[in-house]
Amino acid sequence: MTLRTAIVGLGKIARDQHVPSIAKVEGVDLVAIASRNASLDGLPSFSDVNELLAAVGDDVDAVSLCTPPQGRHAQAEAALRAGKHVMLEKPPGATVSEIAPLVSLAKEKGVTLFATWHSRYASAVEPARAFLADAGIRSVHVEWKEDVRKWHPNQDWIWQPGGLGVFDPGINALSIVTAILPRPIFLLRSDLFFPENRAAPIAADLEFTDALGTPVRAEFDWRETGGETWSIHVETDMGKLSLREGGKKLFIDDVLNVDEPDQEYVGLYRRFVELTKTGALDVDLSPLQHVADAFLLGRRRAVEAFIEE
Structure with a gap:
């Protein structure tokens, strides 16, 4: 089963790494974009994650958050509450403590939370x-x-x-x-x-x-x-x-x-697909704790x- 994924935040890292890597990984498709100032031809685009979630319903399985860390907690919470698997671009949040409630919510909903370190x-x-x-x-x-x-x-x-x-x-x-x-x-x-x-x-x-x-x-x-x-x-x-x-x-x-050759983000999406098959979590905060x-x-x-x- 293909993991239908939406990217939230179509900035430099999303364009340079996330979009092309999704295209290379079997079992995942990019199906929508949410971004204030950017879009991709051929894909439905929305201004933010809340508008995306309200519009797509069950047509999206997962959300990849590529926005700056400030404010990302609320975006991740909204996606998890909607029953979506969530990938967090590094760092996973603006603070260490804001991640624990997301872990609890992901467990409650039976979905994956993946804090990535590319x-x-x-x-x-x-x-x-x-x-x-x-x-x-x-x-x-x-x-x-x-x-x-x-x-x-x-x-x-x-x-x-x-x-x-x-x-x-x-x-x-x-x-x-x-x-x-x-x-x-x-x-x-x-x-x-x-x-x-x-x-x-x-x-x-x-x-x-x-x-x-x-x-x-x-x-x-x-x-x-x-x-x-x-x-x-x-x-x-x-x-x-x-x-x-x-x-x-x-x-x-x-x-x-x-x-x-560089295959970091390809590796991330392969791992994301694997995790979502069982709703498993992968959240290591040690690098952020050191910061x-x-x-x-x-x-x-x-x-x-x-x-x-």
């Missing part, structure tokens, strides 16, 4: 997890740096409270770290760098550890103009593991072991104003 579906992530499961880990260093003007142009919501700032990409790194390390980590120190005219950080320097005292450092920066660095380096007693290009490539002692902790412990450092060009 970077976990990068081709080298699972091989990295398997390698580290048998390794003695000595240290971890995360470098996640990019140019905000290139990757998030004119996205004002991302600078607002709840938009996460540099943690919007940084949470991708945290989603990988929490997937590949054999033990949970927790935060020790957080330095957050806020442009003097913005409500969200443009850079962050974080220090974590685990139950064995393993040092884990993460550097996130949106001011990188010399090309992207999306890397995680792990020193172990079996050699140095490096995930590069956001989890696409795996190196062991600088020898390339994995390099495959929340970074703000809790964060030392605020003022830096120069960010001006959109």
Whole structure:
């Protein structure tokens, strides 16, 4: 049976990733759009999720929420109350605590709630997890740096409270770290760098550890103009593991072991189809919890104003 899915929020990520990935996955079809300012030819379009739900009735089985995290809770609640399976683009919400009521509601309705972390579906992530499961880990260093003007142009919501700032990409790194390390980590120190005219950080320097005292450092920066660095380096007693290009490539002692095309969102939709067959839930909040902790412990450092060009 085909999962008839509607996308809510037809922005850049939905156009670049969700729409083409749905087309590649067997068992799921895109049947409707809800977006304030966008539409797709040949599909019924609505202004918001409530208008969509009122119009489509039983013709839609699932809703994929690709809107900014602020305000997404109400959209997810409306879809779940209507008996629809729900996929949440990352981060799953603007706060950690707002997700628990959605989990309860999904269980009550017998439908799927899927809090997605697309970077976990990068081709080298699972091989990295398997390698580290048998390794003695000595240290971890995360470098996640990019140019905000290139990757998030004119996205004002991302600078607002709840938009996460540099943690919007940084949470991708945290989603990988929490997937590949054999033990949970927790935060020790957080330095957050806020442009003097913005409500969200443009850079962050974080220090974590685990139950064995393993040092884990993460550097996130949106001011990188010399090309992207999306890397995680792990020193172990079996050699140095490096995930590069956001989890696409795996190196062991600088020898390339994995390099495959990007299929992250294809993986997400395959997982969504699988979950909806039984109404199962997949909601891991650990990456978002780490971001929340970074703000809790964060030392605020003022830096120069960010001006959109």
